[in-house]
Amino acid sequence: xxxxKLLVIIEPDSGTQPxxxxxxxxxxLADCEIELLLTEFTTYLEDGFxxxxxxxxxxxxxxxxxxxxxxxxxxxxxxxxxLEVSCSVAWGNPPYMETLSRIKxxxxxxxxxxxxxxxxxxxxxxxxxxWELVRYSPVPLLLVKERHWEDxxxxxVAVDPYHINDKPAALENKMITAxxxxxxxxxxxxxxxxSAWVSPLAGSYPLAPNIxxxxxxxxxxxxxxxxxxxxxxxxxxxxxxxxPEIVDELGVNILVMGAIxxxxxDRLLLGSTAEKIIDSVECDILILxxxxxxxxxxxxx
Numbered sequence: 001x002x003x004x005k006l007l008v009i010i011e012p013d014s015g016t017q018p019x020x021x022x023x024x025x026x027x028x029l030a031d032c033e034i035e036l037l038l039t040e041f042t043t044y045l046e047d048g049f050x051x052x053x054x055x056x057x058x059x060x061x062x063x064x065x066x067x068x069x070x071x072x073x074x075x076x077x078x079x080x081x082x083l084e085v086s087c088s089v090a091w092g093n094p095p096y097m098e099t100l101s102r103i104k105x106x107x108x109x110x111x112x113x114x115x116x117x118x119x120x121x122x123x124x125x126x127x128x129x130x131w132e133l134v135r136y137s138p139v140p141l142l143l144v145k146e147r148h149w150e151d152x153x154x155x156x157v158a159v160d161p162y163h164i165n166d167k168p169a170a171l172e173n174k175m176i177t178a179x180x181x182x183x184x185x186x187x188x189x190x191x192x193x194x195s196a197w198v199s200p201l202a203g204s205y206p207l208a209p210n211i212x213x214x215x216x217x218x219x220x221x222x223x224x225x226x227x228x229x230x231x232x233x234x235x236x237x238x239x240x241x242x243x244p245e246i247v248d249e250l251g252v253n254i255l256v257m258g259a260i261x262x263x264x265x266d267r268l269l270l271g272s273t274a275e276k277i278i279d280s281v282e283c284d285i286l287i288l289x290x291x292x293x294x295x296x297x298x299x300x301x
Contacts, residue, residue, distance in 0.1 A: 003030035003185065007108035009099060010038045010071060017074065019112040019144040022284070024078060029185045032109065033084045036071045037102055039095035064089045096132040103139060110140045134259060134278070134287050140178065141287040142254075143278070153188035153253035155179045158243060158277070161194060161217045171258045171290045176225040178288055179256045188253070191231040192222055193246050195239035240277060247281045256286045 008023045020036070027034050040063070046056060071087035078085045090098035103111060115130050133141055157179045159172050179190045196214045218232045233250075235242035247255060257277070278285055 002181070003027075003032045003109045005033045005035065005106065005108045007035050007037055007103065007106060007111045009111065009113040010036050010074065011114055012038055012040060012067065012070070014114075016146075017114065018146050019114040019142075020074065022142070022144050022149070023112050024083070025149070026110075026185065027078075027083050028081075033086070034075075034078065035086045035088060035102075035106060035108070036075055037088050037090070037099065038067050038071055039090045039092065039098040039102075040067065041091060041093040041095050060091055064091065094129070094132070096129045096136075099129075099133065100136055103137060108139055110142055111137055112142045112144055115143045115145060137287070138289060143285045143287065145282060145284055147253070147282055147284070149186070149253045149284075150251070151187065153183070153186050154191065154250055155183055155188050155254045155256060156191045156193055156247060156250060156252040156283075157256040158239075158258075159192050159194050159218075159221065161221055171288070172221070173225060174291070175256050175258050175288050176221075176227065178286070179254075180226060182254065182256075182286070189231065190227050191233060191250060191252075192218060192227055193243060194218055194234045195242050196234050196236055197238045197242070240280070243277050244280050247283055252281075252283045254284045254286055255281055256288065259287050259289055 003026060006023045006027060008017075008020050010017060010020065023034050026032070067089045068087060071089065075085040075087055088102065090102065092098040092101075099111075111133065113130065113133060130143065134143075157175050159175070161172070176190070176192070182188065183190050194214070196211075214234055218234055219229050221227075222229055222232050233246055235246070237245075243255075246252075255277075
């Protein structure tokens with residue numbers, strides 16, 4: 001995962017921009033460019049909703065000018081620090097389609113987007129736009145939360161050595177390779193985790209895994225991908241319980257997960273791991289796709 005340009009989704013009217021802060025750190029380390037993108041839509045400014053078409057159009061232009069000024073205000077301090085930063089504003093419904101269009105035009109190395117707490121119990125819940133980008137972004141997507149990275153970030157890759165959830169074998173290697181590249185840029189280290197819990201065929205008791213085989217398979221995967229054998233972890237518990245626990249135990253900064261495409265009808269399914277985990281961990285999450293995922297041309301029609 002060679003970083004040359006980062007696309008950062010900016011939140012309008014937000015006092016903090018965690019995704020931009022992480023992008024700034026990466027751009028300094030990797031000497032890469034940044035583009036700030038703000039996408040917006042409100043029915044209030046659509047033609048004929050409250051205003052005649054010409055008036056609504058002018059108001060959208062005025063709003064775009066204000067948003068561009070906001071982006072330039074964010075960009076200028078970064079430029080003064082020697083970073084190369086561009087800005088773009090888009091209007092469309094739904095906004096995530098404009099983001100996907102910009103991804104197609106720009107082909108960035110990575111997209112960064114902030115996701116925040118959305119409940120009184122301090123859990124993370126991804127917005128509709130977050131999920132659509134998880135489904136459709138053809139480039140790595142970093143969902144950024146508010147926790148700061150350590151000086152040497154700890155990166156955990158959620159692997160499935162047996163491909164129980166249908167992930168192509170190449171995706172496992174891609175995830176580990178990306179994690180190692182990220183670690184090389186940031187001075188961090190890479191860990192692997194697998195839940196060896198097996199659902200019962202009947203009754204209420206899970207099947208017992210072959211512990212010796214689990215150890216061998218995971219250590220072989222680590223050795224084949226240049227990961228320290230001491231950084232291999234696995235659990236006999238369900239993944240939705242064990243993965244958040246290991247994230248907290250290790251103090252993980254970035255969790256790397258894979259998303260796969262099964263069919264056009266099913267769109268992009270995340271698999272049981274991602275669906276259960278993304279909202280329940282406090283660290284940043286890097287989502288990667290197989291190289292053979294459907295083209296954006298099938299979506300942007």
